Amino acid sequence: MTRVAFLGLGTMGLGMVRNLLAAGHEVTVWNRSSGPLQQATDAGATAADTILSAVDGAEVVMYCLSDDAAVHAVVLAEDGLAAVVGSDALVIDLSTISPEASAAERDAFAARGVRFLDAPVFGSRGEASDGGLWIVVGGDRRDFETALPVLEPLSETVHYLGAGGSGVRMKLVGNLVVASQLLALGEALTLAARAGLDLRTVLEVLHVTDFRSPIFDGVGPAVLADDYSPSFALHLMQKDGRLIQEFASGLDVPVPSVAAASRYVDAAMAAGWRDENASALIKALATEAGVSLTAP
Template sequence: MAASKPQIAYLGLGTMGRGMVANLVAAGYSVTVWNRTPVDSKDLGVDVSVASTIAEAVSGADLVMYCLADDPAVRDVVQGAQGVAAHVSDDAIVVDLSTISFSAHVEEREAYEARGVRLVDAPVFGSRGEANAGGLWVVAGGDEADFARVREPLSVVAESVHYMGPSGSGVRMKLVGNYLVLAQLTALGTALSMANKAGLPVDAVLGVLKVTDFRSPIFDGVGDAVAKDDYAPDFAAKLALKDAKLLQEVGAELGLAVPVADTAQDLLERAVGEGWGDLNASALIKVIAADAGVNLAR
C-alpha cells in the first residue's frame, strides 16, 4: 500500500465491529461501513461513510475488513452476485477477522483467488471490551508480504499482531486458542463448584487463584463475574458452542481427541437449551453449578 493510509471498507457492526471501526477512525483512517441491518452514522458516534450495499462499501477500498459470527455469515457476505468477491477491486487486500472453520476459509480463499484478490486470515482473541479498547490479539495467516501491508491497521485494533504462517494458519491458531479458553472455563466451573461443596468461601478461593502460578486472566475476570452472578455477554454462549463444534471438526480432521471440546459442547448445548444462549460463554458454568447443586454467587 502507498505511504498514505489505505481507504478501508469495514463490513459488519456487531459485537466486535463497532469498536474496531471507532479505533480505525481515531487513528486517522477513512472508513466506509456496511451492516446487514441498516445503521445511521450518528448512531455509531464516529465519522464514517455508511454504504447501503456491499458493492458500494468496497468500491475504491484498498483494504476490506470484517469480523463475522460464523461460516454461514462469511459465505453470505463473501460469495454470490452481491458479495465481496464479486465487487472488490483486484488490487485490494481482504482481511477476515472471523472465527470460522478451515473448510469455510478455503472456500473464501478460492472465491478471492478466482478474481486475483489477496486474503489474509486474521482472527482475533478478545471480545467487546478489548475491541473497544483496541486491545485485541490478532493471529494471521497468508502471504507474508500481504501481511506486512496490513499490519499497521491491524495494530490499531490489537494489542499484539502475530504472523503464524501461510494462508489458513491464523484460522488454525484461533482454534488452538479457543480450545484453551473452553478448557479454562470448564475447569473454573468445576473447581468453583468443588470449592463450594467443600465449604470454601468464594472470595477466598478467587484470592488464591489470582496469585498462584496457575493464575489466568480468565480465572480472574470470569471468576469475579460468576461470584456476582454476572453473565452479561462479552462473547455469547451460542457462539462458544459454534467454536466447540469447530474444534470437534478439526479434531476429526487431524485424528486428534479433543475431550475438552466434547465436554464444553455438551455443557454449552445444555446452556443454550436453558435459554442462556445470549448470555456470556461462561454460562456453561451455570450448568456445572446446577449439576453440583450449588449456587456460586456470593
C-alpha cells in the same frame, strides 16, 4: 491514512471501526442490519447501503462475521464481496470460522486476483473497544506487512502464523484453551462451594498461584456476582466448540476437554441462556450439581 471498508458491526466490529478511525484511517461501513450504522457514523465513519458501494475505492476491506453461514451470505454469495471487490484491494477476514470456509474464501478471491488474509482475533467486546485484541494471521508475508497499519490499531499484538489458513487454525487451537479454562474454573468453583470454601477467597488464591489466568480473574468475580452479561456470547462458544471438534477430528486428535465443555454449553443453551456470556456454561455445571455460586 488508508481507505478502509469494514463489513459487520456486531459485538466486535463497532469497537474495531472506532479504533481504525482514531488511528486516522478513512472508514466506510456496511452492516446487514441498520442499527449499529448510526453509532459508526457518529464516530466518523461513512455508511454504505450495499457491499458494492462500501468497497468502491477501498484499499483494504475488513470484516468480522459471526459464522460460516454469515461468510457464505456476505462474501461467497453471487453478489457478495468476493464477486464485487476490486482486484487491487487487500481483503482481511477477522472472523472465527472453519478452515473449510476460509479456504473457500481464499479460492474465491484468488480466482479474481484479490489478495486475502485470514486474521481472526482473540479477545471480546472489551478488547475490541480498547484496541487490545490479539490477532493471528495467515497468508502471504508481504500482504501481512502491508496490513500492519490497519491491524495494529486494533490490537495489543499481531502474529504472523504462515501461509493462508494458518490464522484460522491457530484461532481454533487458542479457543480450545479458552473452553478448557472456563470448564476448569466452573468445576473448581462448584467443587469449592460444595466443600464449604469461601469463593471470594478461592478466587484470591487462583489470582496469585502459578496456574493463574486472566480468564479466571475476569470471569470468576462475574460468576460470583451472577453477572453473565455478554462480552462473548454463549451461542458463539457453541459454534466454536463444534468447529474445534470437527477440526481436531479431521486430524485424528482427541480433544476431550472441549467435548466436556460443549456438554455444558449445550445445557446452558437449552436453559435459554443463548445470548448470555459464554461463562454461562459454568452456571449450567453448577446447576447440575445443585450448587449456588452466587456470593452473598
